[in-house]
Amino acid sequence: MVKYISKRLLYMIVSLLIIITATFFLMRIAPGNPFTSEKKLPPEIEANLNEHYGLDKPWYVQYGDYLVRIVQWDFGPSFKYESRTVNDLINDGFPVSLTLGLEAILFAVAVGIVLGVIAALRHNKWQDYTAMIIAVFGISVPSFIMATFLQYIFAIKLGLFPVARWETFSHTVLPALALGATPMAFIARLTRSSMLEVLSNDYIKTAKAKGLSRGAMIMKHTIRNALLPVVSYMGPLAAGIITGSFVIEKIFGIPGLGSHFVLSISNRDYTVIMGVTVFYSILLLVSILLVDIAYGLIDPRIKLAGGKKGE
Amino acid sequence: MQQISKEKFQIVGVKASDAEKISKPSLSFWKDVFIRFRKNKLAMFGIVLLIILVFMAIFGPYMTKFDYASNDLMNTNKPPSSTHWFGTDDLGRDMFARTWQGARISLFIGIMAALIDFFIGVAWGGIAGYKGGRVDEIMMRIADILYGVPYLLLVILLMVVLGANLTTMIIAMTITGWINMARIVRGEVLSLKNQEYVLAARTLGASVSRIMGRHLIPNAMGSILVTMTLTIPSAIFTESFLSFLGLGLTPPLASWGTMANDGLASIQYYPWRLFFPAVLIALTIFAFNVIGDGLRDALDPRLRNKE
Numbered sequence: 192m193v194k195y196i197s198k199r200l201l202y203m204i205v206s207l208l209i210i211i212t213a214t215f216f217l218m219r220i221a222p223g224n225p226f227t228s229e230k231k232l233p234p235e236i237e238a239n240l241n242e243h244y245g246l247d248k249p250w251y252v253q254y255g256d257y258l259v260r261i262v263q264w265d266f267g268p269s270f271k272y273e274s275r276t277v278n279d280l281i282n283d284g285f286p287v288s289l290t291l292g293l294e295a296i297l298f299a300v301a302v303g304i305v306l307g308v309i310a311a312l313r314h315n316k317w318q319d320y321t322a323m324i325i326a327v328f329g330i331s332v333p334s335f336i337m338a339t340f341l342q343y344i345f346a347i348k349l350g351l352f353p354v355a356r357w358e359t360f361s362h363t364v365l366p367a368l369a370l371g372a373t374p375m376a377f378i379a380r381l382t383r384s385s386m387l388e389v390l391s392n393d394y395i396k397t398a399k400a401k402g403l404s405r406g407a408m409i410m411k412h413t414i415r416n417a418l419l420p421v422v423s424y425m426g427p428l429a430a431g432i433i434t435g436s437f438v439i440e441k442i443f444g445i446p447g448l449g450s451h452f453v454l455s456i457s458n459r460d461y462t463v464i465m466g467v468t469v470f471y472s473i474l475l476l477v478s479i480l481l482v483d484i485a486y487g488l489i490d491p492r493i494k495l496a497g498g499k500k501g502e
Numbered sequence: 503m504q505q506i507s508k509e510k511f512q513i514v515g516v517k518a519s520d521a522e523k524i525s526k527p528s529l530s531f532w533k534d535v536f537i538r539f540r541k542n543k544l545a546m547f548g549i550v551l552l553i554i555l556v557f558m559a560i561f562g563p564y565m566t567k568f569d570y571a572s573n574d575l576m577n578t579n580k581p582p583s584s585t586h587w588f589g590t591d592d593l594g595r596d597m598f599a600r601t602w603q604g605a606r607i608s609l610f611i612g613i614m615a616a617l618i619d620f621f622i623g624v625a626w627g628g629i630a631g632y633k634g635g636r637v638d639e640i641m642m643r644i645a646d647i648l649y650g651v652p653y654l655l656l657v658i659l660l661m662v663v664l665g666a667n668l669t670t671m672i673i674a675m676t677i678t679g680w681i682n683m684a685r686i687v688r689g690e691v692l693s694l695k696n697q698e699y700v701l702a703a704r705t706l707g708a709s710v711s712r713i714m715g716r717h718l719i720p721n722a723m724g725s726i727l728v729t730m731t732l733t734i735p736s737a738i739f740t741e742s743f744l745s746f747l748g749l750g751l752t753p754p755l756a757s758w759g760t761m762a763n764d765g766l767a768s769i770q771y772y773p774w775r776l777f778f779p780a781v782l783i784a785l786t787i788f789a790f791n792v793i794g795d796g797l798r799d800a801l802d803p804r805l806r807n808k809e
Contacts, residue, residue, distance in 0.1 A: 206650030331788035
């Protein structure tokens, strides 16, 4: 277990290092310098600015400084908005994004599992087909299209929910639905196929033969085992929720980290793009690691130390 | 005793040689797959949908007298009508022509991404799987580490730096996209390379490239094909996602993503400008997804029984 975790941690750090290095050098070769604007700056001021942000030093010093700052959880300043740092943006926007993301995950997991279980229990009946059509629909419609249609129908045409902004709970309903739709569909499909697999096992037959009630059989013997693959999907789910939040927050005008990120992309605010990318990568890699560890703890059949190659 | 000639003992109506006859034509593996695939209604629906989409992508722009890039400032934001079948956009460009022009670009990006993933992935995974040992270890470790890099974030970053055009978009998508293919090919090659026919080929002195090209890759083609079919919709999705973030192709080029992004701004007043590209993105992704799923089920009937 310890060996496995330390090995995974090592991989994670190497992956992170690659992403940090890649962002650092990509931003250096990006066209224009950070202070390119409509007005040409006098050379003295530009030199001052460069000195202030440490841009006059050779690249390896800058790279080293950057790494040290990341370790200290300092993602650097914004070049477009003085006196705002990437840390400010994260502290500002991340709680909002986190709320939205958790709501979406809750929706995706709850509805996805229920749909999947119903589909498996009513295999090849109309409930199954309906659930799977919803699932294929959810997978095929990208989240931003789902979001705009939800917004158009439920907010603009029917007026049931607010169109945009982030104030009360009802403001969060449509964005969370749009963000959770695709993962919900994936979870429904996963749950269905793993339920069907579990249902064909002998111990289910034994449970039936013992005269166990259908409800007890499903709750105690089937769902528990069938949900394991769903747990392993939580890593990709986190990635989907994060990237999905960029467009969803843009569409619904939510002041989360995703919309800050999108804004920094259109402003070409390189340090913010860089900092937020690194922050997201850390978040993602850590959550994937946690999911994998949790998976190993939940399912004792999986020997963590084994890895996928059976070493 | 009267001699009875052997000819008199023939059974009437049945020839001994018939017992050995194969009454049904023997099915090759791919024919068998095709028969199973044809029974999958959803997948067949996907094929029909895809044929229509490809047909319209090729001929759609010629069906209307309007050009996809020319402005007509007298006719901006017109709803769908008999002259402009899908309406016009804010510069009076015909949406019908633009939509099918966009179909070409979206399909092109999807197919190119799948092809590039195929070439890199098959080479990488094939070599790693066939050589095994140290080479495999190193190559797959590199793949594992790259796999940890969040895909869309890297793509966004590359698009910001490289600037948006068709080439950079395809590069950005394939830079880590091939890893999935490499892993699948490696797994297949690992399980196939110890089979007798590979040994036979090796004994006969076949070169590595011949063994790969003639024996291993064709036998792994099933999984490769499924992966490619599922790469296309994800590339189309990524393209529209990037365009939606404002990192997409620049006008007058039209892709479904850029059109949807333009249409979003005016959804309250001119919903058709979003409707057509959005529905087409969803339909195309749907078609490729059900074809991919159908193909996977047809290739591996055991999987199907399990579901």
